[in-house]
Amino acid sequence: MNPQTDRLTGIEFRPAREHERLRFSVAEMKxxxxxFLPQEGELEYRKIDDPMNHTVCAFDGDDIVGTTLWEPYELxxxxxxxxxxxxxxxxxxxxHTRRGILREMMRRLLIDxxxxxxxxxxxWASESNIYGRFGFGIxxxxxxxxxxxxxxxxxxxxxxxxxxxxxxxATMEKVAxxxxxxxxxxxxxxxxxxxxxxxxxxxxxxxxxxxxxRAFCVVYRxxxxxxxxxxxxxxxxxxxxxxxxxxxxxxLIAATTAADAALWRFLLDIDLAGEVIHHHPKKSxxxxxxADPRKFSFEPYDSLWVRILDPxxxxxxxxxxxxxxxxxxxIDEFCPWTQGNYELRVDSHGMATCEETGQDPDxxxxxxxxxxxxxxxxxxxxxxxxxxxxxxxxxTVAQIDTMFPTSGVHSFLPEF
Ligand SMILES: CC(C)(COP(=O)(O)OP(=O)(O)OC[C@H]1O[C@@H](n2cnc3c(N)ncnc32)[C@H](O)[C@@H]1OP(=O)(O)O)[C@@H](O)C(=O)NCCC(=O)NCCS
Numbered sequence: 001m002n003p004q005t006d007r008l009t010g011i012e013f014r015p016a017r018e019h020e021r022l023r024f025s026v027a028e029m030k031x032x033x034x035x036f037l038p039q040e041g042e043l044e045y046r047k048i049d050d051p052m053n054h055t056v057c058a059f060d061g062d063d064i065v066g067t068t069l070w071e072p073y074e075l076x077x078x079x080x081x082x083x084x085x086x087x088x089x090x091x092x093x094x095x096h097t098r099r100g101i102l103r104e105m106m107r108r109l110l111i112d113x114x115x116x117x118x119x120x121x122x123x124w125a126s127e128s129n130i131y132g133r134f135g136f137g138i139x140x141x142x143x144x145x146x147x148x149x150x151x152x153x154x155x156x157x158x159x160x161x162x163x164x165x166x167x168x169x170a171t172m173e174k175v176a177x178x179x180x181x182x183x184x185x186x187x188x189x190x191x192x193x194x195x196x197x198x199x200x201x202x203x204x205x206x207x208x209x210x211x212x213x214r215a216f217c218v219v220y221r222x223x224x225x226x227x228x229x230x231x232x233x234x235x236x237x238x239x240x241x242x243x244x245x246x247x248x249x250x251x252l253i254a255a256t257t258a259a260d261a262a263l264w265r266f267l268l269d270i271d272l273a274g275e276v277i278h279h280h281p282k283k284s285x286x287x288x289x290x291a292d293p294r295k296f297s298f299e300p301y302d303s304l305w306v307r308i309l310d311p312x313x314x315x316x317x318x319x320x321x322x323x324x325x326x327x328x329x330x331i332d333e334f335c336p337w338t339q340g341n342y343e344l345r346v347d348s349h350g351m352a353t354c355e356e357t358g359q360d361p362d363x364x365x366x367x368x369x370x371x372x373x374x375x376x377x378x379x380x381x382x383x384x385x386x387x388x389x390x391x392x393x394x395x396t397v398a399q400i401d402t403m404f405p406t407s408g409v410h411s412f413l414p415e416f
Contacts (some may be wrong), residue, residue, distance in 0.1 A: 010061075011065070016067075028091050032150055056105045058101045070086060082119055090105075122139070124304065124414045125302065134334050138302040139306035140303055144278075155289065169218065173198065175229060179229055190411050193415070215233070228262070247275070282300065307367070311338050314353050323348045329341050341357050343357040344355065373405075378405070380404065
């Protein structure tokens, strides 16, 4: 008897069907401890274009007790962009946890990703102790920052020639994607958004059970050219007639230094506000703009987790910072099809070729470690110090650390 499969006796794994869309959302929300309130227009929570055949669910009789969903995305990676198998909607009903339902759904989901030809999968995790065992590696961090606006003085204000105006949704629909795509060209880790993704920002889609998310939007322009925007909400706080509103920045995207500084200045100077809260890239311009940066509370957390599905496609799908040649043995117990020895050759332009090889490896990496360095935000030497790499040929880790990491901004913001 196999205790692993025994615990799953009576559980059926299959995609939800189109007529089960509503039940999928109810089950998903219950898994996240939310209530589903269709009467408040929350039926649009799941994108209309999320096909139910992209789901892997667990059924106990008629009940959906496990949900997963993948969405096709494009993600900016060093030197370009990559198809990205975005995993989301992962829940198991509290009545059915810890008997292997997630493990089985994830196994099936990643096979779907491989069969659909994706080089990498990824997700944003609710807890950081779940996904390492399935071969996902922490590929980047995001910062949750809070700043008491009394400490928001800048060391020096960059020259700003543009101005900021409120924008309605119709304006944002024209402006924001242009600014976003322009910023994404020089930023690793940004998703290229669809219309449905933008609807999150404009409150057209709401997260059931978690209330309304009415946002303000402002655009920074120089002449007719939009160079940045911010979307934010105000959380009202008042004690004894003193207002300490919190300005919660949903996102601030700026294509230039002046746009970035002007938008930050605007957010820090909103009357009746006590603090500004924002999730932003690890390399924040705000840190360097502030006169007293220690007052900036700075809480990093793991954000984008990457999982390699096809090593050759993944390794040749990005550019590198230096030339080099290395043989990597990849260990992957959860998705054994990726296992093997891979020879990676990078030319002086940072372009790679890669093939499976019979040569002895220079280094052995668990697949999660390759995921962790894939986006160029981490050094392999740091993983080596934690025992997550085995170096066979001395100097290989140092060589990989000249090739994989990329300077510049990495922006790992939750998107789905
Ligand atoms: C996270 C969740 C999906 C796990 O589902 P599950 O069916 O209980 O997971 P499994 O039984 O398949 O567990 C697989 C392994 O992960 C571990 N694990 C699962 N969830 C874990 C958690 N939250 N914390 C620590 N370990 C966890 C299990 O102990 C098991 O470990 P093992 O491989 O050593 O045996 C479920 O607890 C849940 O729905 N949580 C609330 C919603 C949520 O956070 N979803 C994730 C969104 S990113």
